[in-house]
Amino acid sequence: MKLSSDLKAFAERLGHEFSRTALLIEAVTHPSMSSPGRSDNQRLEFLGDRVLGLVMAEALLAHDPEASEGQLAPRFNALVRKEACADVARQIELGQVLKLGRSEMLSGGRRKEALLGDAMEAVIAAVYLDAGFEAARAMILRLWAGRIGAVAEDARDPKTALQEWAQARGMAPPKYTETARSGPDHAPQFTIAAQLPNGAQEEATAGSKRQAEQAAAQALLARVEAQVAKTPPK
Structure with a gap:
């Protein structure tokens, strides 16, 4: 399945060349555009959330070997919550390539935080299924790099x-x-x-x-x- 020019450009921003392009198309398809012949990104979102969590947990342990569980937990939550995912989505202009139904598009769906966060998790899952954990891990660490080092000691919301x-x-x-x-x-x-x-x-x-x-x-x-x-x- 061929990617449109905007999705090709997005994959370049993402830093991953898809072998199974259908996974990327599914990851950017909102439920408002689903149909019997077109899958939406909800299942990928579920998986991507878990992949992101594992990568962030590993990264935090490596970043601060002396940190206690009580210190790590709020940092972890700050890095994986929807707001953080949405910020990364904006950074790579994910909103521009989302496939949305008319009503969702008219209601400003490309800018909605929850929608962007969900789609970012789906994209993570798409990379994981396309090329494995190490590829997903490398992409996540690249996109979240500045956040991991900057997350505050007290990252409670x-x-x-x-x-x-x-x-x-x-x-x-x-x-x-x-x-x-x-x-x-x-x-x-x-x-x-x-x-x-x-x-x-x-x-x-x-x-x-x-x-x-x-x-x-x-x-x-x-x-x-x-x-x-x-x-x-x-």
């Missing part, structure tokens, strides 16, 4: 960090409330308020509810930590 901050002080977990939504259907903007039981609250706006929740949690955590730092010891 802001929502987790805020929840742990609250629990350490005997508080119930923070609550997240959607306070506004704006923009067109294909590019909505969500405003989310994060609030602690003591009344402290911050809002943030982003293109997805998850991003807005994370940003609101980040802002609230920064605020309460700054207040604690200013409070003189008794």
Whole structure:
């Protein structure tokens, strides 16, 4: 099966020449384009998630032989979560070659974080099935190289960090409330308020509810930590 010119260019950006080109076509086919004669990328996504996880686990162990499990786990989560996969997908312009149904395309599917993250995992699986684990591993390490070395000691996402901050002080977990939504259907903007039981609250706006929740949690955590730092010891 021959690749279109845009998929050939994408494979070059990916750094892998496919022997079984049908695998790449399947990896970039969203469920909105599936049909009895055309497979979508959901099964590949399932496999790619596991391949990525194994490669990242190995890489983190090699990068820091002295790190404890408690230190490695949040770093691992930061590297394999959908946001990281979507960032890599944007880096190699995966969105440009996705095969989407009309409604998904009109709703801004090429820019959606979850969709990009899923497709990136599917592409990883396609390389794995096409050329084996070492080929997939080499590609992943090349695309994630800067992230592995830069991942922070404390790579917890802001929502987790805020929840742990609250629990350490005997508080119930923070609550997240959607306070506004704006923009067109294909590019909505969500405003989310994060609030602690003591009344402290911050809002943030982003293109997805998850991003807005994370940003609101980040802002609230920064605020309460700054207040604690200013409070003189008794």
